[in-house]
Amino acid sequence: MTSNIYLLEIAIFVLGFFSVNLDLAACANFSEVFELNWAPHHIISEGDQIKLTLDNISGCGFESKKKYLFGQASVQIKLIQGDSAGTVTAFYMSSEGTNHDELDFEFLGNVSGEPYLVQTNIYVNGTGNREQRHALWFDPTLDFHTYSFFWNRHCIVFLVDRIPIRVFTNKEENGVLFPRNQAMSIRGSVWNADDWATQGGRVKTNWTHALFVSTFRSFNIDACELLPETDDILAQCGKLSRFWWDKPAFDGLNRHRSHQLKWVRRRHLVYDYRLL
Ligand SMILES: *[C@@H]1O[C@H](CO)[C@@H](O)[C@H](O)[C@H]1NC(C)=O
Ligand SMILES: *[C@@H]1O[C@H](CO)[C@@H](O)[C@H](O)[C@H]1NC(C)=O
Ligand SMILES: *[C@@H]1O[C@H](CO)[C@@H](O)[C@H](O)[C@H]1NC(C)=O
Ligand SMILES: *[C@@H]1O[C@H](CO)[C@@H](O)[C@H](O)[C@H]1NC(C)=O
Ligand SMILES: *[C@@H]1O[C@H](CO)[C@@H](O)[C@H](O)[C@H]1NC(C)=O
Numbered sequence: 001m002t003s004n005i006y007l008l009e010i011a012i013f014v015l016g017f018f019s020v021n022l023d024l025a026a027c028a029n030f031s032e033v034f035e036l037n038w039a040p041h042h043i044i045s046e047g048d049q050i051k052l053t054l055d056n057i058s059g060c061g062f063e064s065k066k067k068y069l070f071g072q073a074s075v076q077i078k079l080i081q082g083d084s085a086g087t088v089t090a091f092y093m094s095s096e097g098t099n100h101d102e103l104d105f106e107f108l109g110n111v112s113g114e115p116y117l118v119q120t121n122i123y124v125n126g127t128g129n130r131e132q133r134h135a136l137w138f139d140p141t142l143d144f145h146t147y148s149f150f151w152n153r154h155c156i157v158f159l160v161d162r163i164p165i166r167v168f169t170n171k172e173e174n175g176v177l178f179p180r181n182q183a184m185s186i187r188g189s190v191w192n193a194d195d196w197a198t199q200g201g202r203v204k205t206n207w208t209h210a211l212f213v214s215t216f217r218s219f220n221i222d223a224c225e226l227l228p229e230t231d232d233i234l235a236q237c238g239k240l241s242r243f244w245w246d247k248p249a250f251d252g253l254n255r256h257r258s259h260q261l262k263w264v265r266r267r268h269l270v271y272d273y274r275l276l
Contacts, residue, residue, distance in 0.1 A: 028219040030062075037063045038189065052190040054080075054087055054212040061189030064221070067095070069183040069237035071223025071245055074148035074159075077107070078215045079116060081141045084109025086194030086205030089214040091147055093184040099126040101179035103156060105147050107140065107214075108133075108197045116140050117270065120158050120166050124177040133271035134165055134264065144217060151223075152245040153180050153238070155252055164253060164261045165268070183226040183233055190214050 028034075030050055036043050042060035044051040052060050075091055087109040094102040102123035107116055115135050122130045138145065150157040156179070158166040170178040190212065194205040205212075224237035240246055253261060 027217075028221055030219060033066070033219065033221065034062045034064050034186075037061055037187075048217050050188075050216045052089070052188060052214050052216065054190045054192060055210040056207045059189060059191030061090075061187060061191075064186040067183035067185050067226045068093070068221065068223035069180075069226060069233055070152050070243065071221070072148060072150045073186050073223055074146050074218075074220045075188070075216055076144040076146050076218040077140070078142075078144045079107050079140045080109055080190075080212045080214050083112045083206055083209040084116070084141070084212060085111045085198040085203040086192060087212050088191055088193040088197050090187070090189045090191075091216075092187050093149060093151075094123075094187060095182035095184045097126075101125065101182045101184060102128070103149050103151070103158075103179070103184070105149075105158065108193075109212075110198055111203055118160070118165070122156065122168050122179070124179045127177075129273060130168075131271065131273050132166055132269065134160075134268045135270055136160065137268060144215075146218070150245070150250075151179075152250055153178075154250070157253070163264060164257050165264045167253060167261060169252070180238070181233065183237070186219075186221060188216055 027048070030045065039058040039060035042053045042055070042058055043062065044053065050062070052062075054060070073093065077089065077091065079089055080087055089107040089109075090104065092102060092104040092106070094100055100123060102121070104119070104121040106119040106121070108119055110116055117133045117135060119131055119133045121128050121132075146159075146161050148159040148162070150159065154170050156168040157164050170180075172178050192205050194203070195201050224243060226233060226237065230236050244250070
């Protein structure tokens with residue numbers, strides 16, 4: 001009986017949460033969707049892979065040409081192999097300006113053989129300081145893994161290989177701001193952050209190990225795209241019930257996914273700003 005319920009939950013989870021995404025699984029054409037906005041010469045396009053490189057001269061980055069409000073964005077990344085201490089690889093979404101909103105995945109490198117950490121953060125109206133850090137249950141340098149943002153008016157979910165590692169729930173009724181008024185572009189970058197990234201900044205980037213390379217592929221964006229001629233974001237992307245992510249099934253995590261999140265928090269959470 002229990003296992004039947006479990007299977008049913010998995011079925012609902014698969015059908016509910018990802019059917020739309022899987023049906024539309026065609027990946028975005030990188031050069032159509034993104035532009036290179038920092039050190040284009042450090043970005044190498046190889047078949048369906050985009051290699052972001054860091055050396056002692058520069059890091060690099062890309063940004064989507066369009067901005068989005070609500071939906072889902074994922075990418076597969078294979079992180080810098082070997083000694084990646086001092087480096088950060090980022091997959092993030094951000095709006096512009098000092099009162100910007102931002103959602104971050106930041107992958108903090110480490111010396112060879114020591115584990116990467118994934119730092120997530122959320123800025124609302126220019127204020128961040130909501131860091132969480134997780135260890136991963138696999139070596140993210142050996143193969144590609146999928147990192148995704150899911151975002152609607154009720155919650156923001158950070159997923160790793162479709163497993164939720166973090167949920168930020170809309171608590172506006174308690175006076176906590178929630179990012180729902182600013183469209184964000186989707187971005188990726190690699191840079192040197194050896195003043196803080198690895199073991200609290202104690203381990204510096206060893207430049208004799210450059211070139212540092214993180215590889216991105218399989219960009220998948222299923223989100224409300226803000227048309228440039230529109231300034232009424234909410235009329236365009238904020239209308240209820242227009243998109244799949246507004247269905248009640250996506251107001252929060254279902255039971256199966258809540259179990260997954262609990263497992264991740266119990267086994268892999270290493271830092272949470274709320275638990276200081
Ligand atoms: C992606 O778009 C560019 C520019 O439109 C085009 O030249 C290229 O062939 C496309 N690549 C693929 C894999 O479709
Ligand atoms: C950067 O690295 C290159 C290649 O290792 C080296 O020749 C050069 O001296 C370095 N430059 C600086 C400013 O460290
Ligand atoms: C956003 O921050 C600015 C100050 O940086 C403040 O004036 C404004 O009221 C804030 N917006 C909201 C919705 O709280
Ligand atoms: C790097 O490895 C050390 C030692 O295992 C660990 O304490 C640390 O959390 C790891 N990650 C980072 C980003 O420092
Ligand atoms: C940097 O890497 C080189 C080559 O592996 C090694 O000889 C050197 O000791 C490293 N430097 C530091 C500061 O760890």
